[in-house]
Amino acid sequence: MQTHEIRRRFLDHFVRAGHTEVPSASLILDDPNLLFVNAGMVQFKPYFLGQQTPPYSRATSVQKCVRTGDIEEVGVTTRHNTFFQMAGNFSFGDYFKEDAIRFAWELITKSQEDGGYGFDPGRIWVTAYEADPEAAELWRKVAGIPDERIQFRDGKDNYWDMGVPGPGGPCSEIYYDRGPEYGRDGGPVADEDRYLEIWNLVFMQDIRGELSPKLGHPPVGVLPKKNIDTGMGIERIALLLQGVDNVYETDLLRPIIVKAEELTGRSYGVEHVDDVRFRVIADHARTSAMLIADGVNPGNDGRGYVLRRLLRRIVRSARLLGAEQPVMSQFVRVVSEQMAPSYPELATDFARIETVAVGEETAFRKTLATGSRLFDETVEEVMAATPAGKTGRISGADAFTLHDTYGFPIDLTLEMASEAGLSVDEAGFRSLMAEQRQRAKEDAHARKHAHADLSVYKELVDRGDTEFTGFDELTSEAQVLALIGDGVRVPTAVAGTDIEVILDRSPLYAESGGQIADRGTITAAGTKLTVNDVQKIAKKLWVHRCTVDQGQITEGDVVLAQVDPAWRRGATQGHSGTHMVHAALRQILGPNAVQAGSMNKPGYLRFDFNWQGQLSERQKADIEAVSNDGVGADYPVNTFVTDLPKAREMGALALFGENYGDRVRVVEMGGPFSMELCGGTHVGHSSQIGPITLLGESSVGSGVRRVEAFVGLDSYRHLAKERALLAGVASMLKVPSGEVPGRVEQLVDRLKAAEKELERTKVAAVLSxxxxxxxxxxxxxxxxxxxxxxxxxxxxxxxxxxxxxxxxxxxxxxxxxxxxxxxxxxxxxxxxxxxxxxxxxxxxxxxxxxxxxxxxxxxxxxxxxxxxxxxxxxxxxxxxxxxxxxxxxxxx
Known part of the structure; x- marks a missing residue:
């Protein structure tokens, strides 16, 4: 059974059981605890934490997941993967243990002809939490599993929580016996290679305190509603149903290894060292393509660094297998072909994915060349300092510097040192790497506890969306739904205090999509608040962060919320100017120059886009010219709401990595000239943007460039300063403005000649x-x-x-x-x-x-x-x- 069919059968099974099918979330979610989504329940966390009320009582999904804690182990074993698909079914206060067990048992044992997976019931083993005899009894009752195939385990294995205070509960795990050729008899407690875990059922019923029940500490309470959270590994089901030994031999990963064999001339399954490299290529190529598809670009920190590391390990592994030519394009193409049936964006967005991956490969191949030169210099130093007859040794510090600063992999250092007759202080290197990992873990731990407590907003979120009126008016009458100070609801706020104000409706734009929040005021009789910022909670609740300037404000008050009109005018110019620049970039550079981020505010815009290499002066001039041609064309700016598939069919551009709902807002300027999904505020006609002056272009990471520009009056002011500066220089040189460039060039040439003559004189004096x-x-x-x-x-x-x-x-x-x-x-x-x-x-x-x-x-x-x-x-x-x-x- 092919993996795509396994995936489809899971979803169909639970939809028939009354579950709502929820699409996979992006691998990138706005969660301070997580670098990437690493479990199927992550997108449902606000429901489990009680921060939001779920729109359905039952849900099912197949979630894209990435776990990066064991990157170094990928390939060394066949059990570690960075990307995997987690199928899950979820109940939010609806059904509990018995139904969760029944749903799982039916799917895994039902015949394939009837839509199940057809596993032999006699080879199924289960585990239960040692303090949860009810689960074991239900396995006997629902599935008829005998006592000898039910094993109890402690909290480390069979209790789940989020790692922080909050919901948790006992687990029951489902295992499949692969047979004696895979290991010892005795069930999962004896051998988890033979007895392969395929599904984990979490019975979320407890409230965990500061100390986890996983370590034997009792829960501090009981959840008011019991929930179900399960996770089934799609890849593990695939290896069992396809009759292979490990996930690298399944239908989605094996073709990547075949391509690597073709490119390197080596064969998989001959030598363990080579097999590790083949598996690294297969795993990392798939993960990299999925990350790029969700908007991650290679960089030097955070998510970008993880992606960069994965891509570089592919290049390194291919090189060690003997591939001297570039390989990345062919690997990501195979990934796209294999994964696109479930994730069509890999096909529709392939050109961008390929460009990003190939760009990083090109950069790393140059890094390898630079690293090789630095390695050679290190070898010379070591050999020069080593007495005759002794074996030289590269220090752990030097090896770490090559790895950490110049991206030179340690296994290449070891390989090349051996060729030069030197050893490497690998223990010293590993020690420095361990210190670095420890710092990273401490950072991650700090991030884990940084999760904001949004429970104070839950009632307000459940009440419904804030009505945004700012597309049609700058002043709106509104009612104060709540006041929040220092994280708690308060009835009133007086002059001199900072307060968060929740209104039922508001004309003030909440920061999103690169556009910063509106500034303005909230007023009533004798009361005035300055609005300093507006943020969204759960993408639906507007939170106005204000200072009470005079009077007082009380929950229930009727007030006037007003946008600063000058601010809004400048903000719309900046945002619409961003769309103009994006359109110009694609027209001059091609469709691969897609948005990687933006920020706009009154009079200014900053736009990041995927591109390899510095832009030429001609390209920058053309981008500025095309942008201003769009301004001068006086295009009407039309906005409309439509279905997401229809918007994509029309050619509307979306921001990669952004999660859109079923209904989206499209902003169109000049028909095909510019059409993007956007929730921001814009001018009525493109001429209202005013002139766009490109300030410069720079790199913000591997494969990502940034342009900055002034618009409107800020553009005029900038040009006026430039004109005054040019006039001053022309006056100093005593030439007309038009002759300044030529005159400056002459002066520069004369200065260079004088410097060369001075250098010759200096060298002659030294040599004398x-x-x-x-x-x-x-x-x-x-x-x-x-x-x-x-x-x-x-x-x-x-x-x-x-x-x-x-x-x-x-x-x-x-x-x-x-x-x-x-x-x-x-x-x-x-x-x-x-x-x-x-x-x-x-x-x-x-x-x-x-x-x-x-x-x-x-x-x-x-x-x-x-x-x-x-x-x-x-x-x-x-x-x-x-x-x-x-x-x-x-x-x-």
Whole structure:
């Protein structure tokens, strides 16, 4: 049975049982506890936490999930995956244990001809919480499972909670016996490879306190309504029904491995080391494509860093398997072909997914090249400092720097070090990695406890949506539904206090979609509040964050809510200007230049988009020109509400990663010129945006660029400043404004020529001192030594030239030159050793270790030349003395 069919049968089974089918949420949800959605119940958390009333009593879904805690274990075992599909059925105060057990048993044991999965009932085992004999009795009653196939386990295995105070309850897990060829007899408590867990039923009935029942602590209360939360692993069902050993051999992942075999020339199933790499490619390629489809872009922190790490592990694994050519495009194409029947966005949005993945691959291939050069330099330093006959060792700190700073994977460091005849302090590296992970865990733990308590808003959310009137008017009469101060409901608020005001209707726009909130006032007789911010709760309740300026406000008051008209005018210009710039970007750069984020406020816009590489001056000029052509065309701005599928069919653009409802608002400017899903406020005609002046373009992460612009009066003001600046420069140069660029170019050319001449003079002056240094060389045994401080301010490059010239003047006699500079609190240094001195056992790199500590310096190089820098000029004389003593002790 194919995975897509397994998925469909689950949903159909529960829909027939009266459940509402709920689509999978995006992998990215606005939850401070989670980097990614990692369980099927996540999108239902507000219902389980009592923050919102569910719109249905029964629900079923197949949720996209990503768990990243064990990335390093992916591929090493066949049990770890980053992306998986969690099928679940949920009851919100409706049915409980008996029905949950009955629904699950019917689906897994019903024949395939009748729409079930057809598992042999005699091979099903279950576990129950040790303090929940009721569950065991129900398994006997409903399913007829004998006592010998029911096992009890403690809270670590069979109790569930969210990890923080809140709802929880005992679990009952369903296992399938794969047979003696997979492990020991004795049920799940004996061997969870043979007895594979396929479904977990959570009976949510308790209120957990600060200490979890998972660790033996009793619940602090009972939930007023008992709930059901279950999770069935689609991939695990697939491996059983398809008769394969692990998920990597199922229909959705095996084709990726086949493609990797084709690209690398290696075969899966021959060597464990290669198999690990094949599995990494298969797992990470699927996860990466799903993350990109939901709006994640590679970056240096958070979700972006996880995606970057996954993509880089693919490239690394393919390289270690022997693939020298780019591979990412072909891998994500296979993922799209396999997964699109369940997730059609992988096909419709494939061009963007491919562009992001290939862009990161291209960047990482360059990183590998840079890392290889840095690795080579590290090897030179190690070899130079290693005595003859000894095996050099790359320190854990250097290996960690290569990995953490330059993205150079540790296994490549190990591989290349072995080729160079060196070892690596892997224990030191692992220790530093462990410290980094610990910091990440502490950050995650802090984030877990940062979940805002929204229960104070629940009654208001349940009451219904705030009516937003701001599309049609700037002033609305409204009633005060609630006042909230310091997280609790209060009856009244007086002058001088900050308060959250909930109104039944409001013209003030609540921040969303990149548009910041309106500013305005709330007034009544003798009362005035300044509205500083407006935010949404549960996407439906407007929360006005205000300061009471005069009088007092009381729950139940009838008030006037008013938008600052100047603010709104500027805000609409900024938001409509954003749409214009987006349309221009796609027209100039193509359809892959899609939105990755935005922010607009009165007179200003910032727009992030997916793109590889810096924009040219011509491209920026064209984007500005097309944007202003749209302004000048005076397009009418039309808005309408329609069904999401119809909006997509019309070509309306959506923000990736955003969750839309069934009904969406479309903003259209100039027909096909610009059409986007958007809930923001806009001008009536495009000419009202005013001029758009592009300020600049920059990178905000791998594959993501940012443009910024002024609009309207702010654009005029900016252009006026620019004009005044140009006039000032023209006056200083005594040329007309039109001739300023040419005149400046002439001045720059003359300045460059003068700098080059100055540099030549400086180098000549430095080299002229080479003879005096050579004449002052000290003979120590067989060696001529020049150990001296260079002229102050000499650059590192000139220092190297001077040292080489001095060495040449000393002829074929064994000679060593050590020069230490003093350049603005930096101590650049160069050590050079001629061939005759090298034959006596001296090496430039080793000498760095003699004087380096005195100047807090590090460096290295080859036996004949080493260089670097220190940070302590006060140690120069001590360092030179150390060199003289060292040569004296070893020159014979």
């Amino acid at each position: 001192s080479a003879g005096s240094y050579a004449d002052a060389a000290h003979r120590i045994g067989e060696v001529l030594l020049v150990a001296a401080a260079a002229p102050e301010g000499v650059a590192a490059g000139d220092l190297r030239t001077l040292a080489t010239d001095i060495r040449g003047r000393l002829g074929s006699t064994p000679a060593i030159v050590v020069l230490l500079g003093n350049n603005e609190d930096k101590v650049p240094f160069v050590v050079t050793v001629n061939k005759a001195a090298q034959e006596l056992g001296f090496a430039a790199g080793a000498l760095v270790g003699v004087f380096g500590p005195s100047i807090s310096g590090r460096g290295g190089g080859k036996p004949e030349m080493a260089q670097g820098a220190g940070s302590d000029p006060s140690g120069i004389e001590a360092g030179l003395a150390a060199v003289r003593n060292h040569i004296g002790a070893h020159a014979g």
